[in-house]
Amino acid sequence: MTGAPLLEIENLRTYFYARSKQAFIRAVDGVTLSIARGETLGVVGESGSGKSVTALSITGLVSAGPGVISGTIAFRADGVEHNLLQDLEQYVRLKERDGRIVEVSKDEPGWRKAVERLMAPVRGKEIAMIFQSPKSALNPFARVGDQITEAIRLHTRAKNPGEAKERALHWLERVKIDSPRLRFDNHPYGLSGGMCQRAVIAMALASEPSLLIADEPTTGLDATIQSEIVGLLAELKAEFGIATLLISHDIRAISRLADNVAVMYGGTVVEHGPAPDVLAPGFAPKHPYTTALLASIPSVQNVRDKGYLTVVEGEVPDAVDLPRGCRFYARCNRVTDDIRDKCAHHEPELKEVTPGHHVRCWLSAE
């Protein structure tokens, strides 16, 4: 058991059905990832690449509608292995005509009940989440402290109110919120964005989870606050070593925190490997998208070398009508004539280029 990863996502597909187009929006399309105990996995990619939907799929928070989630998500905590998507497919019926899905009927109440049943022992207790825009993530009608106390009383052994409050104050101190006793009694609107995010982090850690999912934890905060929050996460990582799925646009945050990095594009993972390998600008066997993404980070180095900022040309592929071949083909600037045909018509596999480092590109497949 110890050898097995904490979280193993196999071929996850999360589709939303667009009735008007009679087609699926393939938000997540075949993601395979795993997180070992104590590991921090960074997930990077543009908006719309399926990062957040992946996170929400893990915790069963994908919002309703006739959507389909398939694949397996194995989560091992407390000596029990949970399949977080167990038997969910039985609630969905698809009607296909000429290989195209023309109708989806979903037993929504049954689906939801099943999701809630699967998630009950896990959500909040074993898997905690941190979201972007912390100010709206906290309940504006409840005191900050009470929201943390609630998590503690729900998921830890500290059931009595006084004890739980002490724990909550302890966690508020741990996330370095100033004057925790004062903040405990505050409502969220009285706190700044940075303080709110600290409170949200305290709330997530307070239930002592095995896995922390941070969905763009620094988005929507001031630049200085962003680096403070990243610093805090780094400290907490060093102290507790909780396995973390860190989703971010912020490559600097990723490079500071992540052990491994997965690059997502068009709903799938195009590159996955140790952070230093994936994030090194000059590293040779690498997905062209990663190269372009790294080149577009505003940094002193980038600007000094070139005198301008590069952008990744083109747009993210339409999730309704994903290309048949490589998803990045239309925007790729490294296509050579030898492989052009393959790029356009066949999707490459994730291939191991160096130990632990996988790339989904025909260039690396040679």
Added chain:
Amino acid sequence: MKLSALRPVTLVLSRELALTALLLLGVSFVVFVILFLAPGDPFSVLLEGQMPSHEARAGVREALGVPRTWYVQYVSWLGNLLRGNFGTSIRTGLPVFGEIVRVGLSTLYLTLGSMLVTLLIAVPIALHSSVRGATPLNRPFTLLAYLVSSLPVFWLGYVAIYLFSHKLGVFPLVSAASASADRAWLYSLLPICVLGIGNGTVSEVVRYLREELSRVMAEDYIRTARAKGASVWRHAFKEGLLIPMTEIIASKIPFILGGAVIVEQVFNWPGMGRMAWQAAQDRDFPAIMGIVMIAATLVRLGSLLQRVVYVAVNPRASKQRRGAGWAE
């Protein structure tokens, strides 16, 4: 509630009470003027069937001691009101206030009962459809509720009487007042249900609650609550249910009072609505004014209650200081 939360509530209360006084003054003035501009006057009604001459009318006026100009009348009426004197009814000669209190209680019973009926029907439908969306189960209920609630209340009242009293004989044809006291509550169920189901309130409560609840359910903090494994309802209750419910009830009070006037006519219910109707027929100015003032006060009380709940519940509103706008 903690003591610290009480201060903002008293602040709101005092503000709202001052506003209410001003509003009541305005309402009384406008209604008074309209009464004088409207055709007919109490003296002709009193002298009905006697071919009232100018002299006869003037004689009655002298006998009752009514001033000649409308503004003197208004000022003296207002002066009496401020001393707690609502005047005497021209028709019955009894003090208006005593009469309103007597009939007001049965109207209060009718309106509160009908509100309860409305909520008992509307809240489950709203809850179910906002959580589940339109399902084969709640769609027909929603449709039926909308249909029934769009029926005019006088028509629904007569149909109910025809069906339940005349055909089925479940309820007697006589009014609640003439029934023996221990069964009065049973006889009052019909008018209460008619006012609660019809009158357009059910559909509006359903719609408003459903919209508010769906909006709140899509809020980030509800997702946070789900992510931490907490009860969604616990977190959604204040903003998604308590506040919209007080809001919609407060805004519906005038309509419920208006509906009560009709229901009381149809069911011969001895309430304020019937008294108002009678007073309007008789041009009984003191009685009309008295009822208008009481009704306006009730409406203001409703919105006052709503403000108080909102401020007591919403930490942001309760922290605002005097002078900082209440707009939210």
